Amino acid sequence: MHNSVDAALRERARQVIPNGMWGHMNAARLPAAYPQYFARAEGCRLWDVEGREYIDFMCAYGPMVLGYNDADVNRAADAQRAEGDIFNGPSARLVELAELMVDTVAHADWAMFQKNGTDATTTCVMIAREATGKRKILVANGAYHGAVPWCNPYPNGATAEDRAHLVRYDYNDVASLERAAAEAGDDLAGIVVSAFKHDLGKTHEAPTKEFAAGARSICDRTGAALIVDDVRAGFRLHAGGSWELVGVKPDLAAWSKAIANGYSLGAVTGNDRFRDAAGRIFVTGSFWYGAVSMAASLATIRKMKEIGAIDIMRRMGQRLRDGVDAQAKAHGVRLQQSGPVQMPVILFDDDADRRKGWLFCTEALKRGVYMHATHTMFLSAAHTAADIDRTLEATDAALAEVARQFG
Amino acid sequence: MHNSVDAALRERARQVIPNGMWGHMNAARLPAAYPQYFARAEGCRLWDVEGREYIDFMCAYGPMVLGYNDADVNRAADAQRAEGDIFNGPSARLVELAELMVDTVAHADWAMFQKNGTDATTTCVMIAREATGKRKILVANGAYHGAVPWCNPYPNGATAEDRAHLVRYDYNDVASLERAAAEAGDDLAGIVVSAFKHDLGKTHEAPTKEFAAGARSICDRTGAALIVDDVRAGFRLHAGGSWELVGVKPDLAAWSKAIANGYSLGAVTGNDRFRDAAGRIFVTGSFWYGAVSMAASLATIRKMKEIGAIDIMRRMGQRLRDGVDAQAKAHGVRLQQSGPVQMPVILFDDDADRRKGWLFCTEALKRGVYMHATHTMFLSAAHTAADIDRTLEATDAALAEVARQFG
Numbered sequence: 001m002h003n004s005v006d007a008a009l010r011e012r013a014r015q016v017i018p019n020g021m022w023g024h025m026n027a028a029r030l031p032a033a034y035p036q037y038f039a040r041a042e043g044c045r046l047w048d049v050e051g052r053e054y055i056d057f058m059c060a061y062g063p064m065v066l067g068y069n070d071a072d073v074n075r076a077a078d079a080q081r082a083e084g085d086i087f088n089g090p091s092a093r094l095v096e097l098a099e100l101m102v103d104t105v106a107h108a109d110w111a112m113f114q115k116n117g118t119d120a121t122t123t124c125v126m127i128a129r130e131a132t133g134k135r136k137i138l139v140a141n142g143a144y145h146g147a148v149p150w151c152n153p154y155p156n157g158a159t160a161e162d163r164a165h166l167v168r169y170d171y172n173d174v175a176s177l178e179r180a181a182a183e184a185g186d187d188l189a190g191i192v193v194s195a196f197k198h199d200l201g202k203t204h205e206a207p208t209k210e211f212a213a214g215a216r217s218i219c220d221r222t223g224a225a226l227i228v229d230d231v232r233a234g235f236r237l238h239a240g241g242s243w244e245l246v247g248v249k250p251d252l253a254a255w256s257k258a259i260a261n262g263y264s265l266g267a268v269t270g271n272d273r274f275r276d277a278a279g280r281i282f283v284t285g286s287f288w289y290g291a292v293s294m295a296a297s298l299a300t301i302r303k304m305k306e307i308g309a310i311d312i313m314r315r316m317g318q319r320l321r322d323g324v325d326a327q328a329k330a331h332g333v334r335l336q337q338s339g340p341v342q343m344p345v346i347l348f349d350d351d352a353d354r355r356k357g358w359l360f361c362t363e364a365l366k367r368g369v370y371m372h373a374t375h376t377m378f379l380s381a382a383h384t385a386a387d388i389d390r391t392l393e394a395t396d397a398a399l400a401e402v403a404r405q406f407g
Numbered sequence: 408m409h410n411s412v413d414a415a416l417r418e419r420a421r422q423v424i425p426n427g428m429w430g431h432m433n434a435a436r437l438p439a440a441y442p443q444y445f446a447r448a449e450g451c452r453l454w455d456v457e458g459r460e461y462i463d464f465m466c467a468y469g470p471m472v473l474g475y476n477d478a479d480v481n482r483a484a485d486a487q488r489a490e491g492d493i494f495n496g497p498s499a500r501l502v503e504l505a506e507l508m509v510d511t512v513a514h515a516d517w518a519m520f521q522k523n524g525t526d527a528t529t530t531c532v533m534i535a536r537e538a539t540g541k542r543k544i545l546v547a548n549g550a551y552h553g554a555v556p557w558c559n560p561y562p563n564g565a566t567a568e569d570r571a572h573l574v575r576y577d578y579n580d581v582a583s584l585e586r587a588a589a590e591a592g593d594d595l596a597g598i599v600v601s602a603f604k605h606d607l608g609k610t611h612e613a614p615t616k617e618f619a620a621g622a623r624s625i626c627d628r629t630g631a632a633l634i635v636d637d638v639r640a641g642f643r644l645h646a647g648g649s650w651e652l653v654g655v656k657p658d659l660a661a662w663s664k665a666i667a668n669g670y671s672l673g674a675v676t677g678n679d680r681f682r683d684a685a686g687r688i689f690v691t692g693s694f695w696y697g698a699v700s701m702a703a704s705l706a707t708i709r710k711m712k713e714i715g716a717i718d719i720m721r722r723m724g725q726r727l728r729d730g731v732d733a734q735a736k737a738h739g740v741r742l743q744q745s746g747p748v749q750m751p752v753i754l755f756d757d758d759a760d761r762r763k764g765w766l767f768c769t770e771a772l773k774r775g776v777y778m779h780a781t782h783t784m785f786l787s788a789a790h791t792a793a794d795i796d797r798t799l800e801a802t803d804a805a806l807a808e809v810a811r812q813f814g
Contacts, residue, residue, distance in 0.1 A: 009502050013505065015506075017502070019686025019687075022495070022688075023692075036501075038491065038494030038496050038498055039498065041493075045416060046495060061495055061693060063693055067494075069491060074488070081449075083447045083474060084445065084453075085448075088445065088463065088465045089442065089444060090432060091444060092456060093426075093711050095419050095813050098420065110424055111423060115522045115536055115692075116526075116693055116695075117521075117692070122555055125564075126565065139603075142754060147692065148555065149529075150569075156537045156687050157532075157688040158536070161568040165568065216751045231693075262492055262697075264671050264693075264694035268635070277424070277580050278426075279425035279427075280563050282561040283554050284431045284554045285430075286469060286638075286663055287671035340590030
């Protein structure tokens with residue numbers, strides 16, 4: 001494989017970007033074969049700057065849900081932009097989108113909009129504290145809720161005080177949740193739960209009914225806010241909110257990623273119990289009222305409903321899971337697929353150093369399939385059965401290579 | 408004036424948005440005549456949902472710098488979107504934009520990109536703490552640096568710990584800055600300074616050379632980071648960074664608003680002393696790598712340079728200032744225009760309750776000119792002499808009304 005264009009860009013980047021790149025899209029975290037820079041995207045396909053084509057199972061780490069560059073979403077965005085995007089206030093799209101979120105999301109009596117998932121989770125925590133007058137926030141060990149100091153997975157650049165009021169529990173462990181609530185005592189403002197357990201490099205787990213009911217019960221008992229972080233999973237599992245699957249309604253939920261098919265948008269939804277507090281906090285951003293992203297979101301949510309996007313993702317995800325399971329058995333490779341089929345992670349047995357996982361992904365990459373060995377992957381409504389079957393040809397060869405190298 | 412469309416939208420919003428609206432674009436903070444919702448924008452003109460046209464001096468609170476819906480910027484954005492916006496990594500636009508920022512901004516050896524000004528200021532603070540291993544951040548009384556708990560102008564939803572390591576000083580007061588630095592002692596991580604003093608409702612002040620040199624000197628002495636918050640003023644005063652005007656280079660600077668003429672983008676620039684620390688912090692967002700906003704920013708910065716955008720804004724701002732000054736004298740109304748002419752604020756004497764200020768603005772609004780009585784206003788490169796002269800007709804009538812009502 002030639003990587004001269006990508007390598008040249010990386011070299012230029014090292015001059016003008018600290019460490020060459022930042023954040024979750026820093027390819028230094030990935031095997032050398034993975035491209036850092038991309039040139040084009042359409043449907044479920046990506047092209048890197050060398051012109052190599054991939055069937056993509058990361059979907060830009062989630063935002064792409066209907067297909068890259070979806071024509072219907074772009075048409076709605078363009079129609080809005082012809083009128084305008086930013087003004088000295090919002091456009092009517094904001095009201096329409098808040099109404100659509102309230103119609104769509106089961107627990108929602110109201111909505112507010114931001115630009116990124118971290119904006120949304122941070123806003124939820126502020127609302128919980130303002131509503132309760134309390135300070136402690138329960139968060140699960142290993143969970144990701146954003147990249148600002150209060151929730152950053154790394155301590156660099158943060159102070160101890162940024163996390164002074166976090167209390168940790170283990171996801172799906174009701175006893176640990178009760179212990180954390182007891183530790184918070186009468187200072188409990190809220191419990192943050194991921195839509196499902198999707199920690200990096202870990203087996204993904206749906207919330208158990210006991211855990212979800214337990215979290216709801218603690219909040220009902222104490223007045224704390226139950227906050228579902230649906231940033232990663234939102235609109236891929238259940239249009240009404242991911243915890244509809246376990247029959248529990250949160251008080252607040254954070255949304256972003258898939259909400260506008262790649263246009264930059266975040267959202268917070270909440271129920272009436274938290275409406276007044278949400279109206280008392282000051283949260284804002286220069287671009288939070290942009291009409292184009294909201295027009296794109298309206299088109300995205302409507303199209304997802306029209307075409308049954310979640311069903312498509314579920315069927316395609318199941319086809320991928322069944323295919324990889326059969327191939328793994330045939331090759332005698334032990335692996336574990338977890339997460340909802342439309343948001344899978346594939347972890348190999350006896351692979352603490354991830355050598356098997358990244359070998360598998362690298363072999364698939366060479367064959368035109370972009371997967372990730374430790375992060376949640378994403379299906380989209382643009383993946384077809386033919387794409388999955390083409391993918392399975394690549395995974396079959398990749399698993400053969402894993403079997404060859406690791407027996 | 409008929410307001411039926413706006414009123415109907417406000418009523419619908421009250422059902423589905425806490426308090427009817429949030430943040431700095433909540434028109435509840437403005438006189439009743441001000442529209443909440445906008446329908447269209449082009450050049451320096453805005454249309455509200457009733458179809459009323461305004462010459463705009465808020466520029467969407469800053470982002471609009473070349474004119475709403477600028478055709479050149481849109482063309483660059485469209486060309487990029489045809490290829491793609493989000494991928495599993497950035498596009499080459501990110502490298503090109505980092506190079507352009509380093510070429511353009513005097514103190515910059517590197518750049519990183521975000522989505523909003525708050526992202527940028529928060530990233531600067533994280534870098535300062537990571538680089539120094541220290542915690543205290545000096546911020547000016549009354550200054551605005553964003554809307555998350557560490558810097559929020561309101562306490563709602565924040566804990567005391569969120570601000571545990573802030574130490575306050577008064578802008579342009581070297582002695583108070585020295586006192587704050589002494590209070591921080593050997594725990595000083597950084598000093599945050601606005602590009603100029605542009606506090607809400609207060610006389611705007613350029614930084615004095617003594618103040619700027621004093622801030623630089625404290626940082627040189629202690630190893631702390633001098634952080635210029637150029638979010639509001641960036642690319643309106645000096646393309647190389649606003650503190651070029653006082654001959655002082657910061658270590659870090661935060662940018663947003665005008666950087667991409669309304670496309671959502673933030674940036675941090677820094678010097679080599681802070682490069683390693685910037686490479687060690689984890690900051691990211693789902694949409695931080697979007698290529699369309701970066702293509703728009705490349706086009707915006709290049710066009711600003713080509714047409715001499717800052718000179719245009721300065722000339723048009725001076726024309727407005729001179730005109731209003733002459734009118735105020737003619738009407739016997741005492742007022743004070745402050746701030747750089749391209750970012751003015753107009754404050755009336757003996758107007759603690761802002762009645763004169765908002766009367767003036769409301770009378771101008773009725774005559775098709777959108778101004779703000781307490782917030783920094785913004786000129787753009789799309790304002791022409793004819794627009795300013797048309798504006799001065801409105802301000803003349805508005806000042807006559809102020810004179811009539813307040814003598």
